[in-house]
Amino acid sequence: MTIHSGERFLPARRALADDVYDAVLGLLMDQVIEPGSRASIDGIARQLNVSPTPVREALARLESEGLVVKQALKGYTAAALLDEAGLRHLFEMRRLLEPYATRRAATELDGGTLDRLGEVCDAMQRSGRATQSGDDRFEDYKEFAEQDAEFHRLIAEHSGNALLGDAIARLRAHTHQYRIYFRHGVVDETSEEHLAVLEALRANDADRAERAMRDHIDRSYARISASLSENAG
Numbered sequence: 001m002t003i004h005s006g007e008r009f010l011p012a013r014r015a016l017a018d019d020v021y022d023a024v025l026g027l028l029m030d031q032v033i034e035p036g037s038r039a040s041i042d043g044i045a046r047q048l049n050v051s052p053t054p055v056r057e058a059l060a061r062l063e064s065e066g067l068v069v070k071q072a073l074k075g076y077t078a079a080a081l082l083d084e085a086g087l088r089h090l091f092e093m094r095r096l097l098e099p100y101a102t103r104r105a106a107t108e109l110d111g112g113t114l115d116r117l118g119e120v121c122d123a124m125q126r127s128g129r130a131t132q133s134g135d136d137r138f139e140d141y142k143e144f145a146e147q148d149a150e151f152h153r154l155i156a157e158h159s160g161n162a163l164l165g166d167a168i169a170r171l172r173a174h175t176h177q178y179r180i181y182f183r184h185g186v187v188d189e190t191s192e193e194h195l196a197v198l199e200a201l202r203a204n205d206a207d208r209a210e211r212a213m214r215d216h217i218d219r220s221y222a223r224i225s226a227s228l229s230e231n232a233g
Contacts, residue, residue: 020054021061022185028067028078029138039068039076064176064202087228090174091221098152101159103210103214106201108158117198119149125191145189151194155201186223193219
């Protein structure tokens with residue numbers, strides 16, 4: 001069976017639970033299910049032509065990632081987007097935690113993890129080029145966004161502090177509420193900033209790695225803020 005939503009098609013050979021999760025995530029990211037609106041289990045199941053069970057499982061997973069909210073007797077609703085102050089607070093927290101985690105990781109990363117980070121950077125450049133020819137839908141930038149998340153996750157996980165890594169992972173879940181518009185060199189800028197972090201990590205230069213990650217987060221905040229302002233105007 002193939003699950004489809006609009007023009008989005010998912011291969012039947014994948015586990016049904018993963019297919020449904022991807023489909024519902026796409027509906028949220030493309031705002032087919034608008035922020036703050038109800039995410040009906042039965043309605044989504046009918047739209048995807050599946051039983052309610054995998055939809056319920058997908059929504060529970062998305063709740064843990066901060067993309068939907070469950071309320072007693074009301075069911076699930078799509079998480080509201082952070083306002084300007086909420087976005088600023090989110091990036092203030094990332095600015096406090098991620099540069100420090102990167103500094104710690106500079107002396108903790110082994111050769112295998114550094115190689116993996118390099119592979120992720122290379123993959124981001126390839127998927128970024130494909131993204132720029134897309135239509136600004138989630139399926140167009142999904143790979144790039146996942147690779148971006150993996151880059152940050154790998155560094156956080158090797159900070160030597162499991163609680164710090166978990167805190168960073170939870171904060172990053174909120175950034176997925178924003179549709180990132182890959183225009184005006186955003187893909188190239190992000191890739192270059194990641195490479196600067198990676199070069200510092202390869203050199204075991206904790207000071208430079210910390211600065212590079214702080215610069216990346218500052219620039220990411222400026223890009224997302226500008227994109228939101230542009231689309232609100």
